[in-house]
Amino acid sequence: MNPQPENFEQLRRLLMLKRHEQPPPGYFDDFSRRVLMRIKAGETGDAAAGIGRMFWEAHWLGRLWSALEQRPALAGAFSLSVCGLLLAGIICSVAPAGPGSPDLVGGSQSLAAIAVPQVSSPSAVFVSSTNGVLPGPLQNSLFEQFGSAEAQPRLIRFSEPAMGQ
Amino acid sequence: MIMTEPASPKAAKQPADEPAEGPPATTPDEMELVKRARRGDLPAYDDLVRRYQERIYATVYHMTANHEDANDLAQEAFIKAFHALKSFKGGSSFYTWVYRIAVNKTINFLKQRKNKAQLSLDDLDLNAEHDPDLVALISEKTPRREVSLAELQEKLNAAMQKLSEPHRLVVTLHDVQGLSHEEIAKVMECNIGTVRSRLFYARQQLQAYLSDYLK
Numbered sequence: 001m002n003p004q005p006e007n008f009e010q011l012r013r014l015l016m017l018k019r020h021e022q023p024p025p026g027y028f029d030d031f032s033r034r035v036l037m038r039i040k041a042g043e044t045g046d047a048a049a050g051i052g053r054m055f056w057e058a059h060w061l062g063r064l065w066s067a068l069e070q071r072p073a074l075a076g077a078f079s080l081s082v083c084g085l086l087l088a089g090i091i092c093s094v095a096p097a098g099p100g101s102p103d104l105v106g107g108s109q110s111l112a113a114i115a116v117p118q119v120s121s122p123s124a125v126f127v128s129s130t131n132g133v134l135p136g137p138l139q140n141s142l143f144e145q146f147g148s149a150e151a152q153p154r155l156i157r158f159s160e161p162a163m164g165q
Numbered sequence: 166m167i168m169t170e171p172a173s174p175k176a177a178k179q180p181a182d183e184p185a186e187g188p189p190a191t192t193p194d195e196m197e198l199v200k201r202a203r204r205g206d207l208p209a210y211d212d213l214v215r216r217y218q219e220r221i222y223a224t225v226y227h228m229t230a231n232h233e234d235a236n237d238l239a240q241e242a243f244i245k246a247f248h249a250l251k252s253f254k255g256g257s258s259f260y261t262w263v264y265r266i267a268v269n270k271t272i273n274f275l276k277q278r279k280n281k282a283q284l285s286l287d288d289l290d291l292n293a294e295h296d297p298d299l300v301a302l303i304s305e306k307t308p309r310r311e312v313s314l315a316e317l318q319e320k321l322n323a324a325m326q327k328l329s330e331p332h333r334l335v336v337t338l339h340d341v342q343g344l345s346h347e348e349i350a351k352v353m354e355c356n357i358g359t360v361r362s363r364l365f366y367a368r369q370q371l372q373a374y375l376s377d378y379l380k
Contacts, residue, residue: 008368010379011340011372011375014317015321015371016341017318018227018321018325023222023232023235023236028219031214031222031239031240032218032243035211035214035243035244036210039210039244043241044244044245044248
């Protein structure tokens with residue numbers, strides 16, 4: 001400690017050093033133009049409010065983080081609630097909006113059946129995860145004719161022509 | 166070491182305490198510029214900004230110790246002043262009035278930045294190496310003669326950042342910027358006794374922090 005605390009002459013001379021701290025060269029050449037541009041752009045000079053809000057948010061997050069670090073029980077509860085929210089979000093995003101749609105939570109229909117569009121045919125269609133191509137309606141099948149009456153086998157007789165006529 | 170702010174500092178009676186250079190007085194020309202700017206004359210306001218931009222920037226810079234922050238705050242202070250010109254009655258000089266806006270914005274900003282440690286000070290200009298006062302201080306007066314100018318600057322700025330905002334502001338305005346006690350009292354909206362008290366206390370603290378560098 002200085003034995004003569006009220007003699008601040010050296011300190012004042014040392015503080016003169018700060019007068020030599022200058023912004024980059026040419027900084028002030030453009031300063032007023034930038035101010036006028038911001039005035040013309042309609043700024044009111046309260047942009048610090050936005051910065052302040054950002055810092056406030058950062059401060060809020062910082063306080064939450066420090067609280068979580070200090071209290072393991074709170075951290076556990078927080079992580080559980082985050083997981084619950086995540087799970088609820090996934091379920092809500094998967095569940096269809098229509099009232100007649102299948103209820104996944106109830107387990108009445110498989111996920112694959114929900115994911116595949118319903119076929120208009122009344123006949124049952126089985127879809128498996130290994131079936132890459134959707135089956136079309138059965139009446140359009142190439143083999144359908146074998147199931148109809150026209151496709152029944154018929155007896156055909158061939159007559160032998162007479163000799164010497 | 167705990168130091169308390171004295172109620173009536175002896176430093177207030179020091180005769181050579183007042184700085185040689187003070188703020189410029191308000192001239193009729195300046196009042197005319199203010200009137201024109203109040204009517205939306207941007208070239209007139211441009212003239213006013215150019216007159217005080219360096220002083221406003223320097224004050225904000227010495228308070229924030231950061232060029233980007235000082236740039237934003239100084240610009241915003243001038244923008245806010247432009248929009249508030251209608252409320253400027255001329256009771257004080259335009260210079261003092263703008264100063265007050267800049268100082269209030271800076272203090273609010275620093276309160277929000279409280280826990281954000283940052284120090285990105287500008288480099289010293291070339292004139293610093295040739296400043297006779299500083300050369301003498303380093304080569305003769307400083308016990309640590311090997312100390313460099315950059316190290317001295319670093320220590321000085323670190324000590325400044327340890328001061329509270331009102332104390333740092335008083336030191337900046339008086340010992341760095343050269344404002345008189347009366348002008349500082351107007352800017353800070355307090356009485357002269359408070360300014361002197363704060364200045365004395367701030368210098369005492371700085372002297373303690375920098376005792377290794379001051380004989």
